[in-house]
Amino acid sequence: MHERLKPAGETRAADVLHRMRADIISCTLKPGAKLRFEGLRDIYAVSFSTLREALSRLVAEGLVVAEDQRGFVVAPVSIDDLTDLTYVRVLVERECVALAIKHGDDDWEAQIIGAFHRMDRLQNRLGSTYYLSEEWGKLHGEFHFSLVAACGSPNLLEIRQKLFERAHRYRRMSSQFRTKWRAKDVEHKMIMDAMIARDTARAMELIERHIRETTENVIKYAGHLFAAPDEQPRKRTAHAAE
Template identity: 75%
Template sequence: MSTTLRPAGETRAGDVLARMRSDIISCALKPGTKLRFETLKELYEVSFSTLREALSRLVAEGLVVAEGQRGFLVAPVSLFDLNDLTDVRVLIERQCIRLAIDRGDDRWEADIMANFHRMDRLQSRLGASYYLSDDWAALHGAFHFSLVVACGSPNLLEIRQKLFERAHRYRRMSSQFRPQWRAKDVEHKMIMDRVIARDTATAQDLVERHIRETTENVIAHASHLFAQGGDSFGRRDPVAAE
């Protein structure tokens, strides 16, 4: 499971939260799985209350759903959710990019290049199967984050981060079946170039295409996974007020 071995720093519940989040995103805990307390207690070596706290927070992040008095389960995946998620991500990411280009300074530009370089180097070191690596995924996430960090909006960044993580779960679902990923590195370089050139419109369009094409790839390679669950696939009730 998760290889995070940092007992210090924060609370134990916070540690379990981070590990569970990682395990859900990486699909070590599969979508739709019932989360039984006894099982989890063994897996993460903590007690009921601590688990409950971690689960509660994951519910609010949308990675776990709570069913009345019938426990928790890993948030199911569906074609509908993936498409909806993609549309919302495009909206948020375009705004982030726009603001970041408006407000970013030299230090921001340098940070982007540094992050790209690290991602790029690891990519060539890992070869064709880089997309399976959790380390690469972390650097990939850091690169995309560095592009928008200068937007200056904590709220926007927080929303973006949660959506990014949920989307990562879908990417991860499909990656184990995908023989080879397309040349994302070229796209990343183009996005970086347009962002640093402060070419807002083009940068936004490139990022939107980047997101949408990834979603299309996921659907092409992993859509058969959505049907297996039985429930929660296809169109959801659109009047799902909270």
């Protein structure tokens, strides 16, 4: 029974997709880095075709860009991209919030409270560096999802999810440079309370401020990383190395 290398019921391509997405968001695969098949094959232990499929899907998520006939590159980061991303996220997330408040039922409220509780407890357990934890990041994502899960628009939710994950990479980039962390738990609680109280205007305002403040902090703490990714010289001597 040692042949359970795959998560069971999942194709290998889907598995590689998940792992690569995690590696890109965590910046193990750095923004702008060339993705050579030779190297990737060693890391993820799959064939060219399978890699190609995973990469194609990541292109669609905006985490990888494909340069026709010249391979794949991890999507670069820039202040312009982050600014635009923030703009679109505010638009989409505000709408999701309004819809969720309109359509949400008791179970929706319960899910939110549960998700907040899980996030909050882990936060307390981890102490002041909770934001570096991979697991907290997951619970944070699930909390935000629970807020808008009842929005009723599958298309809007899907768009929101992709934007959220791209933003997550920026958050991760800044978190390692921060010494202090604003009291996020309070902010999250305020958003949750406004939504459950069905105060649409306030909830929209709070979620917008939440997104904008996060972006401002990313620029403040990690802005220096977005300097000049304009092509690393790159002798072709040792291959991969990454």
